[in-house]
Amino acid sequence: MRDDLLHAQASVDWAVSQLPSLETRLTAWGKGNFDLIIEEQPPPATHDPIVAVAKEPLPLAFNVEVGAYINAIRSSLDILATALAYRYKVPRPDQACFPVAKSRDEFTTGKAKGCKFVKALPDTPRKVIEALKPYQGGNKTLWALHKLDIFRKHQRLLAVGTAPRSFSFWDVGDFSSKFKNVATGWMVVDDQKTVLGLLAKGAATPKMHFTPHVVISEASLAFREPVVRALNQFARLADSTIKLFDS
Numbered sequence: 001m002r003d004d005l006l007h008a009q010a011s012v013d014w015a016v017s018q019l020p021s022l023e024t025r026l027t028a029w030g031k032g033n034f035d036l037i038i039e040e041q042p043p044p045a046t047h048d049p050i051v052a053v054a055k056e057p058l059p060l061a062f063n064v065e066v067g068a069y070i071n072a073i074r075s076s077l078d079i080l081a082t083a084l085a086y087r088y089k090v091p092r093p094d095q096a097c098f099p100v101a102k103s104r105d106e107f108t109t110g111k112a113k114g115c116k117f118v119k120a121l122p123d124t125p126r127k128v129i130e131a132l133k134p135y136q137g138g139n140k141t142l143w144a145l146h147k148l149d150i151f152r153k154h155q156r157l158l159a160v161g162t163a164p165r166s167f168s169f170w171d172v173g174d175f176s177s178k179f180k181n182v183a184t185g186w187m188v189v190d191d192q193k194t195v196l197g198l199l200a201k202g203a204a205t206p207k208m209h210f211t212p213h214v215v216i217s218e219a220s221l222a223f224r225e226p227v228v229r230a231l232n233q234f235a236r237l238a239d240s241t242i243k244l245f246d247s
Helices: 003-030 060-087 104-108 115-119 123-131 140-154 227-243
Strands: 034-038 047-054 160-170 187-190 193-200 207-218 223-226
Touching (some): 060 115, 060 140, 060 160, 140 207, 160 193
16 A cells, blocks of 8 residues: 555554444344343233333443444544645645545535645545445445534544344244234334334243344434444445545
């Protein structure tokens, strides 16, 4: 890899190198941390919800850690922009940053932060960045990365919650007539409580097993994805973007 890209690449590589450990620790937290209960409903209900209830909330240290990885990945693109500004002798390279605009119009008219840097690039690298569609509605993954980083940096730690990764039951014979899914497959009540399905009243309680996903859950940004999956998506985007300029 070209020397001027090494710092940007190192920022992504560091974040990626931490994800196996993060996933192991999130899995360990989820294992055994949930009680599965049947919430009896009054008549005329014919079924009772099967609910997974967290014993303890996820430690806030995880929220901090996830935010640090998001920042390292997003920062890699700004480091890339600075490297390109020096490579192509763009004026004020110390002020270069990778643009992510609120709309295509804001990007094409040069109103977004970082657009002056893009317009000052030679045609070939400029067209590479333009082809990435770095704006809301153009590049969904880049927009999410950008907004989550701003949110965690200036407002509060990112919200996390849980979602079912797997739910199974056994030792109940023919259970299909006694169990049914909720309309959405499962339903989050809050960060500590998730409805997994509905059990017919009077049915024997089965042996059950539940494994959760830990998810980034930011309703204000319309973003809800498993933590490690989202971080890997962001890292692949940054990695592939850096490599576009390795020639």
